[in-house]
Amino acid sequence: xxxxxxxxxxxxxxxxxxxxxxxxxxxxxxxxxxxxxxxxxxxxxxxxxxxxxxxxxxxxxxxxxxxxxxxxxxxxxxxxxxxxxxxxxxxxxxxxxxxxxxxxxxxxxxxxxxxxxxxxxxxxxxxxxxxxxxxxxxxxxxxxxxxxxxxxxxxxxxxxxxxxxxxxxxxxxxxxxxxxxxxxxxxxxxxxxxxxxxx
Numbered sequence: 001x002x003x004x005x006x007x008x009x010x011x012x013x014x015x016x017x018x019x020x021x022x023x024x025x026x027x028x029x030x031x032x033x034x035x036x037x038x039x040x041x042x043x044x045x046x047x048x049x050x051x052x053x054x055x056x057x058x059x060x061x062x063x064x065x066x067x068x069x070x071x072x073x074x075x076x077x078x079x080x081x082x083x084x085x086x087x088x089x090x091x092x093x094x095x096x097x098x099x100x101x102x103x104x105x106x107x108x109x110x111x112x113x114x115x116x117x118x119x120x121x122x123x124x125x126x127x128x129x130x131x132x133x134x135x136x137x138x139x140x141x142x143x144x145x146x147x148x149x150x151x152x153x154x155x156x157x158x159x160x161x162x163x164x165x166x167x168x169x170x171x172x173x174x175x176x177x178x179x180x181x182x183x184x185x186x187x188x189x190x191x192x193x194x195x196x197x198x199x
Contacts, residue, residue, distance in 0.1 A: 116139050
């Protein structure tokens with residue numbers, strides 16, 4: 001793990017996420033989200049950030065499952081593309097779902113959305129220690145439809161679902177970034193996925 005990475009603990013869920021120090025990562029309580037929305041109103045990417053945060057707060061019960069949200073506020077390209085790179089971590093009951101079934105269900109949901117282009121859906125075994133399987137979905141988002149970005153830059157997303165140590169819960173990690181920034185962040189996300197752990 002890179003020496004300059006820091007650690008986020010969600011003690012209630014026993015979740016540990018290691019991530020680069022340049023990211024702002026919080027557990028999304030209503031108060032903290034309200035602070036972030038207020039902070040976002042002053043920034044270049046304010047509309048995109050507010051949309052992301054409102055999606056969290058307006059979905060019934062969403063905050064019961066969100067363990068962490070992270071934003072890369074220091075990204076120098078934000079002024080050009082008006083979208084801020086982000087990742088989310090959600091923990092939900094597995095309810096007996098296999099990773100393949102999860103991937104198929106979410107893939108169908110994403111594939112049916114107007115502003116989403118599904119790129120790949122698969123179960124992979126190279127992203128976790130010991131070759132443990134994860135569900136992996138890659139997709140592109142229409143920034144002009146979802147985030148009202150005037151130039152409509154292509155936005156890439158990557159969602160990965162993995163079991164906790166008991167296989168009774170699924171941890172769902174999602175990375176979203178403007179397409180041109182995605183390759184560099186993808187390597188970071190791979191390391192984050194590899195090192196995430198349940199205590």
